Amino acid sequence: MKNFFNVMTIEQVLDLADRFAPVGEEIVDLNEARQRVLAQDIASTENIPGFSRSIVDGFAVTANSTFGASEQNPVYLEVVGALTMGTAPTQKVSSGQAMHIPTGAMLPKGADSAVMVEYTENLDEQTIEVYRSVAPGQNVIQADEDIQAGQPVFTQGTRLRPQEVGLLAAMGMNRVPVHRQPTVGIISTGDEIIDLTRTPQPGQVRDVNSHTLAAFVAADGCRPVYHGIADDNIETLQTVCQKALSTSDVVILSGGASVGMRDLTVEVLASLQDSELMVHGVSISPGKPTILARSGNRVIWGLPGHVTSAMVVYAIMVRPFLAHLSGLKEVMVNTPTLTATLSRNLPSAHGRVDYIRVRLVEENGHWTAEPVLGKSGLIRTMVEADGLVAIDKDTEGFFEGDPVPVIPV
Amino acid sequence: MKNFFNVMTIEQVLDLADRFAPVGEEIVDLNEARQRVLAQDIASTENIPGFSRSIVDGFAVTANSTFGASEQNPVYLEVVGALTMGTAPTQKVSSGQAMHIPTGAMLPKGADSAVMVEYTENLDEQTIEVYRSVAPGQNVIQADEDIQAGQPVFTQGTRLRPQEVGLLAAMGMNRVPVHRQPTVGIISTGDEIIDLTRTPQPGQVRDVNSHTLAAFVAADGCRPVYHGIADDNIETLQTVCQKALSTSDVVILSGGASVGMRDLTVEVLASLQDSELMVHGVSISPGKPTILARSGNRVIWGLPGHVTSAMVVYAIMVRPFLAHLSGLKEVMVNTPTLTATLSRNLPSAHGRVDYIRVRLVEENGHWTAEPVLGKSGLIRTMVEADGLVAIDKDTEGFFEGDPVPVIPV
16 A cells, blocks of 8 residues: 655645546436436437427418518418417418418428417408518527537536436437446444434444435435444454445545544555555645545545534535546536625635635625634534635635635535 | 416515415435425434533643643643543543543543643653643533534424534434425426427427426425326316326426417316416516416416426426425525626516526636527527526616626526
């Protein structure tokens, strides 16, 4: 096992993601495809909508029949039939003629546009007056206006939102090639940690990290698998780690806030097959004692035991890693989505990135970020927080009133 | 069936949500509780962590033993033992004494603080030098510092994020009372609409709205149920509607962009048991021909057939309705999360709210909103869009360079 014991920057850690390949492909039903990541480029084999459609209720016409029409000088057209939804027209429309058309119906041969019913009047059963001219193509969607046959529609690595699902439906793609969801094994460590169903005795605390991290993993479109609580014991931890690795793409260990426990974790990781300790300490606060290792092509994270530290490390480093493994093309993770005004001064130490939990308060469309105070061992500080503000390692902090980007949590 | 045929404002439509009660309660396992909405207030029955814990590796001491300690004048303490994780200390610490303590372990009787190991030195097996004084409580989390027994922790109507799941785990709540997820029946209407597995003949298009809307409904934490495609035929539509209503809290019909189809939909809704047409037309663009009705205490939406119009109506009106039915306390829906600079002028008509699809482009942390042009019948315009910009009914639009709030889609 190779070791690098220098504290690394967040960027150096994130760059290591490229050493792992995204997970493989599977085919899912379209109704299960939401939030999944496309594993292939998708082109359309058809024009969409595939025929010229009216987008108004009115009359299909040849535009040149209507040229010059106005309230003062209406144009008279012969009504030669009525179109129905869902069927191909059997008749054609010639210059000087019109055909009733409902919104969405197919244009008949000869027609190149549609006049809105509001700009017409029935003179008799066979004749309408038209008060406004239309241009060729007006009020019509062309056969290939939405999508052209052969046109690239989506690229591999796209996360499917509802509207992408809709467009896949339009293309008739009932089965969708997506990356499978990375399986993430979750292990809590520590002699003081007990299952949440048990009543803690003095000195014991319930397992919080497994449940918090599993929920984050699921929210990020991966599959969390619980592997329970491992004692501070090299054999137990080895056994649990090996079991988790055999069925996971990623294993997240958390706990071991004490120096002894961290050393034990490193020892266990070193004992795994084809292992490499890639990160041992990151210039981030909270979260400095973060460990990243691999065993073969599996990723192993060792997160701090304090739940708030574990959450910050998850949000800032584990999440982008999982996004990469999920096959996401652009790792649009932690892009600040909101700028808020800081409610108080935030001093910071040089040489590391500080992540400050903040509460967001809105007034008249303007957001204020109020730092949440309290020790990083307190779970409620993460519950009270709506986001994180990063203080860069080269700055000494922010002043009250500064605009700050907020990473939602 | 009562009718109101005036076009209503978006606010008037949203106010109608209060006429429907949120759905009932169910109990779920904590591991299934993410994203669910609490159905009860939650108080803690215990102090958390339940005992005083060290948050550093070092020595448990009585703070007054360290007063005055400095590099020049260290204090000497007698080491009387070592604490282990997860067990209650059996010995006490008196003034002038210290006990080894790892991070997270329980403080022994007599100790009120912890000295970091970095500020100590071992003189011999039984003696340490301390170079810095600590205050009472320093480097310690008190027994009730995270949560006090009896303290209200969460209120009914809270959406559970991963960190709330974590705090529920800390309280030992393996079973969580949540609102059940509203069931939303989805029906597409129109003779031209065919199932996505079929090949469209001229005049036919595949069902896009069912799949798009089902994905939105699922993303918002509700349960979509497909009820297929109903022909433009009063008996078929009645049958499908009644079936959907019998198993749903909400039914969403879409399609029927033509006037004839809209009239048919209204006729069918009027024929349902204990029905009331609540909204027939909204001052919104796109989406004016929106219908809202009830049958007993079930909600029925009639959305426009154009997929982009249906999506806008969903995002602006259906989503907050579903949030209310889901039991959410604060309907924090469509709160703009980002302000962008508009890339071009956007004129708008008075008297209605216009929703403009925009693409978001980031450069150096600054966001530009580029309007997506194209007819509202084109699916790809929603795929190209990252958000919606609202132009209020009392303004004539925005100018290039204006800051605009963007509602994500």
